[in-house]
Amino acid sequence: MKISYNVNKNGFYGDFGGAFVPEMMHANIEELKSKYIKISSEKSFVKEFDELLKNYVGRPTPLYFAERLSNKYKTKIYLKREDLCHTGAHKINNTIGQILLAKKLGKNRIIAETGAGQHGVATATVCALMGVKCIIYMGEVDITRQAPNVARMKMLGAEVRPAICGSKTLKDATNEAIRDWINNPIDTHYIIGSVVGPHPYPDMVARFQSVIGNEVKNQLKKIEGNENPNYVIACVGGGSNAAGIFYPYLDNKKVKIICVEAAGKGIDSGESAATSVLGKEGIIHGSKTLLMQTADGQITEPYSISAGLDYPGIGPMHANLYRSGRGQFISIDDKDAMEWGLNLSRMEGIIPAIETSHAFAVLDKIKFLKDDIIVFNCSGRGDKDLGTYIDYFKL
Template sequence: MSYHVNERGYYGNFGGAYVPEMLYPNVEELQAQYLEIMHDPAFVAEFNSLLKDYVGRPSPLYLAERLSEKYNANIYLKREDLNHTGAHKINNTIGQILLAQRLGKKRIIAETGAGQHGVATATVCALKGIECVVYMGAVDIERQAPNVARMKMMGATVIPATSGSQTLKDATNEALRDWINNPVDTHYIIGSVVGPHPYPDMVARFQAIISEETRWQLKEKIGKETPDYVLACVGGGSNAAGMFYHFLDEPNVTLIAAEAAGKGVDTGESAATTALGKDGVLHGSRSLVMQTEDGQVVEPYSISAGLDYPGIGPQHAHLHVSGRGVYVSITDDEAMQAGFQLARLEGIIPAIESSHALAQLDKMKFNGESVVVCLSGRGDKDLSTYMKYFNL
């Protein structure tokens, strides 16, 4: 079975491009050209050069000794939190800004939840001198104020989404609306492995640098390229898609994705799509979507602004349904405790998103196995949430 996209833009039954007629030309232009551009030697050279000298890659693969001791495993953290801008998001925005330039686009739009993708988009637009507009839910603007300030500092216009739950889903709706109204000169840098084909595949390819590096780093450390377990958090799922990419066809590697259960899967305040979702179309692709009996999208909830999305990338839906990936639900409380634990054991404050993946360690039994956890972002943006939660 293939876990990669087919020529029609599908992963098994999931994917495709379900877009309004106005957007066909944009999406078709991307579909026709993205692979050719990405394989062009000049593109590859510029992309790799920026990842090295601007982003600071390769990101370290760190053996967390005290954490490992606690769980009786060899736990390695893939330190995406050490990238410029503080998360994995920059890998994708560097790739997409170079792509947009080659397509002759003069304006960039993006959506953001936790603000990290917005920051990463504002960053590359400043780097290349291109106009940048970021849509962000009004609720998220409030809870991620430091990131909003960073975007504005770099010249981006931040527009609040005030409909629905005023979070990531609504920001995405607004960004798509903008793209429909400005189809010729604007490129939409989608921040996750969601949206119409080719976005899920394109974003996964840009993020695949995470697992590409992990393989050779593991070889250096343990003498083989494959761990026993790979863990990552999933909202839309781009850090997980990148972390899993070069292990998809390694059946001995167990892939575990941690979704946000919020206050509990059955509380009505959750974002655990694989547990709660059904087949549906959201933001341009067919996937698993949290929805009511009559197909209305259910408002998601998570303490982490980056995971409260009511769907999941189509590749993740396929990995879940096919059984290749293990998709688990982690509550707010479990994630917060795991983040606190990492700070106390290793001196690393993780993003609350990443803490969901760390929390899964508590639910596993180890006997010296090697485990790689994608530490997708740093916790600076979440300090006020941590402080409030733990009364610090």
């Protein structure tokens, strides 16, 4: 039997996934589960989604051949320019899909969690576009380190509510959003920002993000005469930009998949977010996945210099890619990621988000062949991180 790395009909990727939710959330999850594929496949939905992606987000994003990087590393390097999307990252693809879905479900209040603020900005943006009330939960630590994005959310009319528990980062913001949803089950839709959470979220978000990989296929076919690169590489926080670019290649083993996680101050430092390597099976935010935890099952506080990778779990698709060996996982520490922020800026004139910088550091870890075609998902731009870059490099 042919193995598939995509979701099965029960919402699992191998051993991982499912919907482990409290009773109070059950009705909302069931409603989504029974309707998301039907609604998002309707002709009118597809038309509106495609039109907004084209005229509002600016898709298709370019597939850019990075000549100087390619010459230096003696291989063929392409960048999928999600940093050029409206609002500066891939996150908007998913929020456009989910706001259209929320409208069809008759929901008029939107909540979301955010780490780096990119998903918060993307959610605030689509809520402004549709004239819907928007509340964003964000860890207090992230509110400080991603201040420009907090200002953008407020400018867009969203209310930003701080999460003040735990590490005061993404995990804690997600907890607050779930609590809100449990208290407001009727009028509210929760726009989760990554391929995490209970089924159907991981699959729903992956489908909305799959536009990235589908475009790469068409673009490579035109440029190289071959729709299959040798490698696709992406950073993994929850895993949505990675899922989006991997999507059409998941079951095509000619294409190697590389997931890049944040090692923070080092895998063994106790301050890391290298979830696959350090994680054990457990349940977080309604999904069975790999997650960093103590021997008695308490979640370990994650750490990364990048707010968007600072999460103690990964999506169930990625947990399965790790366990099955379909994906290669590499952890990059803060120092190497920050250096690559500078490298990409100075070699290609592209200032990446710190999350994105992690992916490029793979170039110093793996020796690629001359004829290899490598596609990096350039998931976001670095504007939101200028403060961190300025402090780190004393610019």
